[in-house]
Amino acid sequence: MPKTQQQLNLEKLTYIPAGSVVDVEIITATESKRVKIEFIGLLNEQYIILNYPPVKRLPNAGDFIKEGVMVIVRAVLESGGGQVIAFRQQIKAVASHPCRLIFLHFPQQVQLFSLRSEARIPTLFPAKLVIDEQVYEGVIKDISLAGVQFEINSEADLSHLKAQACQVVLSKREFTGKVCRVRKRESGYQFGVQLNTSENEMNVFMKEHLIDLSVLEITS
Secondary structure (H helix, E strand, O other): OOOOHHHHHHHHHOOOOOOOEEEEEEEOOOOEEEEEEEEEEEEOOOEEEEEOOOOOOOOOHHHOOOOOOEEEEEEEEHHHOOEEEEEEEEEEEEEOOOOOEEEEEOOOOOEEEEOOOOOOEEEEEEEEEEEOOEEEEEEEEEEOOOEEEEEEEOOOOOHHHOOOEEEEEEOOEEEEEEEEEEEEEOOEEEEEEEEOOOHHHHHHHHHHOOOOHHHHHHHO
């Protein structure tokens, strides 16, 4: 019997060792705060428990950490070759006795990424590649601050598209770029696309999809 989404989420979350440090981004209406917090563990597949940050890490923490506030949690798995777990969820409650703890609702979706040394992140984002008004539907297989790797299934010869200007339509956003590499695969083609966009724009897009390269700072 296939595993349910909740079972898959739980399986991923059990990779985070109790007592390890996770990166928590606290999202408010006007700003966001980043703080490193100790991961305590899971409770009855219903809640995730985090330690409350000390004052030196987050002054005036009570102004940000409260019931209903949305947070993004990211954790680097030291035993997983640089894999990163990320999920988004609201704070359920903040306990004060016998010690201060943060309870999060169990997340509906948990993402697991494998980070490589060149900071490319494997993905499976459906996308479109537009070249001279011709639309090719495929999948973004990895993404970095500079570009994407785009794969499509096609029996036609597409090798002539190398060096062509293009647009990548991804999650209702359109990025302009250039096809720098075309590689024939067994079931189609793989395009290396350099995007004409700033690192700041790519960082914004990645954060919207729970991808954040600065999470690597956790291990430093």
